[in-house]
Amino acid sequence: xxxxxxxxxxxxxxxxxxVEEEETIFVAVGKSIEKSKTTxxxxxxxxxxxxxxxxxxxxPAHVVALKERKSAVNKLKQQAFKTFRGLxxxxxxxxxxxxxxxxxxAGVQADKLWxxxxxxxxxxxxxxxxxxxxxxxxxxxxxxxxxxxxVELKSKKxxxxxxxxxxxxxxxxxxxxxxxxxxxxxxxxxxxxxGPAILLLNSEVETTQHLKLESLTPSLISSDAEEDTxxxxxxxxxxxxxxxxxxxxxxxxxxxxxEEEKSEGQAILGAKNSKQKVFEEVKALQGxxxxxxxxxxxxxxxxxxxxxxxxxxxxxxxxxVKELQIVEDQKSVLVSQMAESDCVVKELxxxxxSAVQLLISFKKKRDDLRIEVGNVKRRIQELRNPVKRExxxxxxxxxxxxxMEVNEATNNFDPSWKIGEGRYGSVYRGLLRHVHVAIKMxxxxxxxxxxxxQNKVEVLSRVRHPNxxxxxxxxxxxRSLVYEYLRNGSLEDCLACKDKTPPxxxxxxxxxxxxxxxxxxxxxxxxPCIIHGNLKPSKVLLDTNxxxxxxxxxxxxxxxxxxxxDKSVTLRDNSRNKTPSVYTDPEYLETGELTPExxxxxxxxxxxxxxxxxxxxxxxxDVKCALEKGNFNAVxxxxxxxxxxxxxxxxxxxxxxxxxxxxxxxxxxxxxxWSVLEPMRTPCIAPLTHSGSKEPRRIPSHFxxxxxxxxxxxxxxxxxxxxxxxxxxxxxxxxGHNTSPMTNLKLDHCNLIPNYALHQAIIEWxxxx
Ligand SMILES: Nc1ncnc2c1ncn2[C@@H]1O[C@H](COP(=O)(O)OP(=O)(O)OP(=O)(O)O)[C@@H](O)[C@H]1O
Numbered sequence: 001x002x003x004x005x006x007x008x009x010x011x012x013x014x015x016x017x018x019v020e021e022e023e024t025i026f027v028a029v030g031k032s033i034e035k036s037k038t039t040x041x042x043x044x045x046x047x048x049x050x051x052x053x054x055x056x057x058x059x060p061a062h063v064v065a066l067k068e069r070k071s072a073v074n075k076l077k078q079q080a081f082k083t084f085r086g087l088x089x090x091x092x093x094x095x096x097x098x099x100x101x102x103x104x105x106a107g108v109q110a111d112k113l114w115x116x117x118x119x120x121x122x123x124x125x126x127x128x129x130x131x132x133x134x135x136x137x138x139x140x141x142x143x144x145x146x147x148x149x150x151v152e153l154k155s156k157k158x159x160x161x162x163x164x165x166x167x168x169x170x171x172x173x174x175x176x177x178x179x180x181x182x183x184x185x186x187x188x189x190x191x192x193x194x195g196p197a198i199l200l201l202n203s204e205v206e207t208t209q210h211l212k213l214e215s216l217t218p219s220l221i222s223s224d225a226e227e228d229t230x231x232x233x234x235x236x237x238x239x240x241x242x243x244x245x246x247x248x249x250x251x252x253x254x255x256x257x258x259e260e261e262k263s264e265g266q267a268i269l270g271a272k273n274s275k276q277k278v279f280e281e282v283k284a285l286q287g288x289x290x291x292x293x294x295x296x297x298x299x300x301x302x303x304x305x306x307x308x309x310x311x312x313x314x315x316x317x318x319x320x321v322k323e324l325q326i327v328e329d330q331k332s333v334l335v336s337q338m339a340e341s342d343c344v345v346k347e348l349x350x351x352x353x354s355a356v357q358l359l360i361s362f363k364k365k366r367d368d369l370r371i372e373v374g375n376v377k378r379r380i381q382e383l384r385n386p387v388k389r390e391x392x393x394x395x396x397x398x399x400x401x402x403x404m405e406v407n408e409a410t411n412n413f414d415p416s417w418k419i420g421e422g423r424y425g426s427v428y429r430g431l432l433r434h435v436h437v438a439i440k441m442x443x444x445x446x447x448x449x450x451x452x453x454q455n456k457v458e459v460l461s462r463v464r465h466p467n468x469x470x471x472x473x474x475x476x477x478x479r480s481l482v483y484e485y486l487r488n489g490s491l492e493d494c495l496a497c498k499d500k501t502p503p504x505x506x507x508x509x510x511x512x513x514x515x516x517x518x519x520x521x522x523x524x525x526x527x528p529c530i531i532h533g534n535l536k537p538s539k540v541l542l543d544t545n546x547x548x549x550x551x552x553x554x555x556x557x558x559x560x561x562x563x564x565x566d567k568s569v570t571l572r573d574n575s576r577n578k579t580p581s582v583y584t585d586p587e588y589l590e591t592g593e594l595t596p597e598x599x600x601x602x603x604x605x606x607x608x609x610x611x612x613x614x615x616x617x618x619x620x621x622d623v624k625c626a627l628e629k630g631n632f633n634a635v636x637x638x639x640x641x642x643x644x645x646x647x648x649x650x651x652x653x654x655x656x657x658x659x660x661x662x663x664x665x666x667x668x669x670x671x672x673x674w675s676v677l678e679p680m681r682t683p684c685i686a687p688l689t690h691s692g693s694k695e696p697r698r699i700p701s702h703f704x705x706x707x708x709x710x711x712x713x714x715x716x717x718x719x720x721x722x723x724x725x726x727x728x729x730x731x732x733x734x735x736g737h738n739t740s741p742m743t744n745l746k747l748d749h750c751n752l753i754p755n756y757a758l759h760q761a762i763i764e765w766x767x768x769x
Pocket of ligand 1: 419424426484
């Protein structure tokens with residue numbers, strides 16, 4: 001690239017371009033003053049005497065900030081950047097101002113044009129167009145690209161401006177103070193394409209300018225800006241040779257007259273003042289700059305802290321994410337384990353269900369077989385000993401239960417299944433072979449042998465009467481007695497109206513008295529004679545129809561009687577001596593001799609209790625007094641309804657006689673007591689005419705089948721606990737019924753159990769007729 005320099009009339013010619021005298025040379029400087037400084041120097045030196053306008057295009061902070069991503073960190077960065085841009089802008093502006101001051105003081109007419117736009121190159125082209133700039137100097141490339149052979153533009157901005165700027169603008173592109181390329185105006189000038197510029201400046205003017213610049217330099221600042229301006233000043237001075245060699249100013253400007261010297265002195269004085277002023281301003285600016293620098297430092301520290309915090313949070317977040325991942329892994333493992341266990345549980349449940357079904361079917365088979373075995377045993381016994389069937393007291397064959405069965409029947413001796421506790425053991429209710437039973441657990445054998453127990457049971461098993469609690473079987477293993485279960489509990493509880501049961505009506509009470517009398521007659525007339533010995537309301541149990549039965553076979557005592565004598569031989573019951581009760585015969589307490597009259601005494605007390613429902617202690621005295629005073633009504637239990645007063649009095653007198661201290665004064669059970677009671681119990685008995693007899697023959701109601709309404713010949717217990725004639729209940733079930741003919745409730749099963757006790761009682765009753 002060729003250029004030529006020199007003076008051409010009134011035009012300055014630099015590197016292939018000439019400038020009109022009055023024209024302003026625009027010098028484009030970037031924000032890196034350091035780099036742009038050499039360009040400015042070049043312009044100042046090349047166009048001495050021309051008006052210089054420093055042109056700076058600034059990109060506002062928000063434009064740069066917008067380019068940043070909008071993350072939390074970047075927001076902070078943007079904030080800091082904005083501040084930084086603010087600082088930078090001011091700093092650039094200040095430095096430019098300082099340069100202008102220096103240039104002005106050096107005699108260069110200088111000004112600045114500050115443009116703010118989003119894009120530097122566009123901004124340059126735009127300002128050239130708008131301001132109709134005709135002369136422009138700008139950088140061609142970064143200093144690092146400079147070499148002596150550099151002939152083309154490297155900077156993007158320079159290339160853009162070179163291509164886009166209006167053709168009316170003459171542009172000099174400079175690098176490191178050397179003209180690299182010139183873009184001429186579109187005039188056909190051959191000189192435009194000339195080689196590199198050699199500046200021709202007026203040496204005198206340069207000296208003056210140099211002096212002026214030199215006088216200003218000491219006042220310049222010591223900060224970065226100061227360095228910039230210092231360097232600028234130095235460069236201006238160092239350009240002295242070229243200035244002195246190439247100055248285009250007239251020499252005469254340096255030949256001063258006295259007056260001129262004087263005015264020059266004043267000018268120097270003025271310059272000193274303005275220098276002072278500038279110095280103060282610079283100082284102020286320096287303070288401002290220091291303040292802003294410290295703010296910037298604070299912001300940078302804040303930013304660093306925030307960065308640190310963000311880093312810490314990011315680490316924490318990473319940690320939490322890792323932990324979450326672990327937990328999720330564990331969760332999925334657990335979920336799969338749960339699914340597996342669910343499957344296992346399901347399988348096990350199915351197995352349990354099938355096992356239970358199997359067990360139920362086995363149990364059913366077992367029960368059926370037991371019933372079968374029982375039937376076969378009975379049949380064998382009947383076949384072996386047909387004569388014995390005719391006997392009044394015979395063993396119909398007790399059932400023997402295993403401990404397992406008893407345990408199962410009482411639900412492992414569940415305390416809630418316990419119905420009472422006597423002196424001789426606890427009583428549990430239970431379900432044994434589909435029959436409701438009461439199981440009395442006797443104390444351990446102690447000195448008693450198995451054989452002794454079996455003998456005792458054998459005796460007890462022979463005692464069968466409708467008004468005696470039936471002994472169904474035994475369990476030798478656990479030394480327990482299995483009785484039929486009576487649903488309405490004991491007379492003691494009924495009289496006390498336990499569980500809010502209604503009071504017993506007087507008719508039922510008379511019926512109970514006659515039934516117990518009947519049972520006692522049966523026991524006392526048995527061979528051998530049996531004395532209950534512990535008669536009291538807790539021993540009188542009531543079935544669903546309030547038929548009373550005398551219980552507690554565990555304390556029966558056998559009284560061996562001579563075949564030729566009627567005299568009773570009594571056994572001593574030592575245990576009773578220890579715990580006498582108000583029901584106990586006082587003579588027995590004195591002598592220790594238990595006689596049938598002992599039961600009569602207890603019966604007398606029980607009768608008084610039925611009439612009055614009073615405290616047993618002192619009951620005899622109360623009734624006696626009431627009868628004597630003629631106010632028997634006062635002691636009679638009115639909750640039983642309207643007693644037939646005369647009959648009640650008759651019973652009271654009978655009861656008092658039973659309680660005579662001397663047993664020989666007590667009434668006879670059959671001839672005196674039964675004869676009073678028997679006519680009174682009419683409402684409880686079905687009237688039937690006995691063939692050949694004028695007297696109506698009374699049949700115990702429980703001998704009658706509820707379906708056939710006839711005395712049963714083969715009584716069987718159904719699942720509802722009621723006894724029916726076998727054919728009747730079988731016919732009922734065969735006809736498709738699965739409910740109880742008595743309660744109408746659904747039957748648990750259709751099994752029937754022979755009621756041997758009742759069968760035996762019916763036979764005996766029929767024989768007595
Ligand atoms: N077969 C049964 N059916 C229904 N309940 C019964 C049966 N046997 C006994 N009980 C209940 O069990 C309770 C206890 O009876 P148990 O004969 O053992 O003792 P007790 O008569 O209260 O006193 P003790 O025998 O000491 O004089 C009775 O009061 C009765 O409520």
